[in-house]
Amino acid sequence: MLRDISLKNYRMFKDFQIDGLARVNLLVGPNNSGKTSLLEAIHLLVNPDNINEVFDEVLGPRGQFLLVPDRWGDEPEIEHQIKTLFYQEILTSEATLCIESKSDDLQSFVLQLYPTPEYMEGLNLPEFVTKALRINNYNLLVSHTQEKQTIYHATKVTAKGITSSDFRGLTRSDPPLFQSRQSVLMTLERLKLVTLVEMWNEIALTPKEEQIIKGLQILEPDIERFSFIGGTTTASGVLIKLRGREHPVTLGSMGEGMKQMLNLVMAAVTVENGILLVDEIESGLYYDVQADMWRLLIEIAQELNIQIFATTHSWDCVRGFAAALSETPESDVGKLFRLSWRGELIRAIDYPAEQLEKAVDYGIEVR
Known part of the structure; x- marks a missing residue:
């Protein structure tokens, strides 16, 4: 279970740290405060073996891809606009994108540009990685560390920040180093x-x-x-x-x-021992049932060892979350985090169950 996460040069996050994550985490905050981006970052971090699928799931719903006709008339190829993942969409060798968690064993996702063979000299990379980058003219590398092991994927990227091919694995591993899917991301497309x-x-x-x-x-x-x-x-x-x-x-x-409830519960019970990520979790749900929804998700999370991250703009969803937490014997099972801008940086303020309950009782705005 993730207890912390830090983001550097990722989307609107220049330098961000969030600590004290709980089993069930509700993210609130104004528009453009990074809630959805944080869900996507977690998805990238915990899925090292499905890198191309995960990029599709993170960039696809935002329309940050191109469909290129196949020369043989087959299905169009997908080219990702990878630069959109970088802070201010600036893709340079100095702007390394890093998503990291230090919970238990270190986990990290690093995306970096290697513009020339000369640039690679003196870098602390395994020899087989630098050799593969040179031979194939790859210039964009993903380094994915989990359970004290690192796997690498690489591809070519144009000057406009568009990948010209899928990421190719540089690490031979049979069977895969990690389980096939460690999180499910539910965007607004469901x-x-x-x-x-x-x-x-x-x-x-x-x-x-x-x-x-x-x-x-x-x-x-x-x-x-x-x-x-x-x-x-x-x-x-x-x-x-x-x-x-x-x-x-x-x-x-x-x-x-x-439909929303079917999506939620099926995703939750399928991702046992993993992470469920849900954008605008209250979508389509009447305010009166949201506390019951949270009670069930908390129960499933505890039974199946799931960690949940969800976003909302709804006060009814926040109130339902607080009500469900107040009935749970383990007071630390859930927490609300408010993301907001502080100057040019985004910061997180946490509301544990007891504080959240008082805020709701007194009508204190936490969104």
């Missing part, structure tokens, strides 16, 4: 149907299925079962069986809140 079906294959006929039903029943107590069927969207590809009704209904007929 999870695709194909992703939910893959998750369902791991959940079906296990106790985790009961947790999903429990989550859906927060919004509709008469739900008995649900199932995936052929379809192109989550709305049409999921059937819901309601108590007292002979025929099931599609998920799409039950509103956005039901």
Whole structure:
């Protein structure tokens, strides 16, 4: 579990540190204060074996990529606008991007430009890495350290900060050094149907299925079962069986809140021993059910050893979070962090459960 994280030269974070992270963390703050960017940074940090997929998930929802027609007429190739990850979008050899956590064993994600072969001389890199950079004319390197091991990926990047190919692994490892997926990132686009079906294959006929039903029943107590069927969207590809009704209904007929709850709980129970990252967690959910949502997520987080990071602009979501924490015996299970600008730097102010409860009781604005 992450207890701290620091960011340097990453998006709008010139130099940022946050300590005292809890099992369940709610991030608040004004627009453009870095809440979503912090979720993305954690996603980059903890997934060293899926670097290309993770870049797709971080840059894709923001539209920070290009689709280039394939010369053979196959699917278009994706080129990432990688410079957008750097502070003020300045990609130079002096502006090393670093995401780091010192919890337990050091974890780090470092993205750095190596513009010329001469620049690499004297750098503290393994010989096989410098050799691969020279031979392949790679000039952008990811160094990913976890569990006292470092793996490397490299690619070519243009002068405009656009990758001209996928990142290629420079470290031979079979099996992979780390587990395949250590976090799930839920952007405002939410999870695709194909992703939910893959998750369902791991959940079906296990106790985790009961947790999903429990989550859906927060919004509709008469739900008995649900199932995936052929379809192109989550709305049409999921059937819901309601108590007292002979025929099931599609998920799409039950509103956005039901789709949001299905996404949340399925992602949570799938990422056991990992991290769930959710942008605008209250989206589509009626204010009156948000405390119940938090109670269930806290319960799942404790049972399955999950750490949760979520963002919100909603006072109802903050109030529901405070109510759920007040009923939890472990007072340190959750914490609210407010991100805000202090001059040219972003800083975090933390509100442990007791302080948050008092702030909500007295109507003190914490967002």
